[in-house]
Amino acid sequence: MGTVVDAPAVVAEEVTENMLGGKKVTAVFVLGGPGSGKGTQCANIVEHFGFTHLSAGDLLRAEIKSGSENGTMIENMIKEGKIVPSEVTIKLLQEAMIKNENDKFLIDGFPRNEENRAAFENVTKISPAFVLFFDCSEKEMEKRLLGRNQGRVDDNIETIKKRFKTFVESSLPVIEHYNSRDKVKKIDAAKPIPEVFEDVKTIFAPYAPKHLLALPFPSFPLLSPLG
Numbered sequence: 001m002g003t004v005v006d007a008p009a010v011v012a013e014e015v016t017e018n019m020l021g022g023k024k025v026t027a028v029f030v031l032g033g034p035g036s037g038k039g040t041q042c043a044n045i046v047e048h049f050g051f052t053h054l055s056a057g058d059l060l061r062a063e064i065k066s067g068s069e070n071g072t073m074i075e076n077m078i079k080e081g082k083i084v085p086s087e088v089t090i091k092l093l094q095e096a097m098i099k100n101e102n103d104k105f106l107i108d109g110f111p112r113n114e115e116n117r118a119a120f121e122n123v124t125k126i127s128p129a130f131v132l133f134f135d136c137s138e139k140e141m142e143k144r145l146l147g148r149n150q151g152r153v154d155d156n157i158e159t160i161k162k163r164f165k166t167f168v169e170s171s172l173p174v175i176e177h178y179n180s181r182d183k184v185k186k187i188d189a190a191k192p193i194p195e196v197f198e199d200v201k202t203i204f205a206p207y208a209p210k211h212l213l214a215l216p217f218p219s220f221p222l223l224s225p226l227g
């Protein structure tokens, strides 16, 4: 009996939550220390699972390049390994999600602190389907960042140390927040790229494009040795 009475409330929640610009979106937060491999694996997920990749760091770097009035502030924060105020980052993420026709997004490098997290929930009303957490030692991440060679102003040893400190002090508590709500899927990110992606694939299997899940009946003769 109870379920019948409760049903309308559940339906009402489903239609109001995670709605953005008229569409219902699936958002996965991709978190992990600097150099843990978030961007690398997001590219693989885009290719295999049809998500759109939105890197908060990339959006902030594009904002600097565009000559925005916030550019100097953002650049200084990035050089210091500090976290840009959420109103700036959320506006960029929200615009990107509305502009894009897709309804499945990987939000890479966000939320990076409690302020990011709470403001995103309040402003967008989107809660993540889950949080993908790339777990890697600082030693390995430092090696990767120093070898990244993308000409980034923050991939130098002095800024790297500051970014690690910010990660431990501000970002790990966000991961803990979601972990206590059973939303975190942790990956051993110290392994080679293809091995990490094997683990990622297992997690994303429920999001596999439908046409890859089952071949239509007429395809079977093509697979047969007699065909």
Ligand SMILES: Nc1ncnc2c1ncn2[C@@H]1O[C@H](COP(=O)(O)OP(=O)(O)O)[C@@H](O)[C@H]1O
Pocket (backbone or CB within 6 Å): 032, 033, 034, 035, 036, 037, 038, 039, 040, 041, 144, 145, 147, 148, 149, 189, 190, 191, 192, 193, 196
């Ligand atoms: N599993 C891995 N093993 C070794 N190197 C990796 C691995 N994943 C990524 N890298 C390399 O490490 C650097 C940082 O990776 P990136 O994806 O940019 O990390 P993040 O976005 O988390 O900072 C890049 O040069 C990338 O090619």
Ligand SMILES: Nc1ccn([C@@H]2O[C@H](COP(=O)(O)OP(=O)(O)O)[C@@H](O)[C@H]2O)c(=O)n1
Pocket (backbone or CB within 6 Å): 032, 033, 034, 035, 038, 039, 055, 056, 057, 058, 060, 077, 078, 079, 081, 082, 083, 084, 085, 089, 108, 109, 110, 111, 112, 116, 154, 163
């Ligand atoms: N949510 C975010 C994400 C990035 N950033 C800034 O952008 C920098 C680079 O972020 P990134 O995600 O590109 O860095 P990686 O973790 O990929 O190395 C961070 O160190 C922050 O200074 C931010 O302020 N807020």
Ligand SMILES: [Mg+2]
Pocket (backbone or CB within 6 Å): 038, 039, 055, 057, 109
């Ligand atoms: Mg990155």
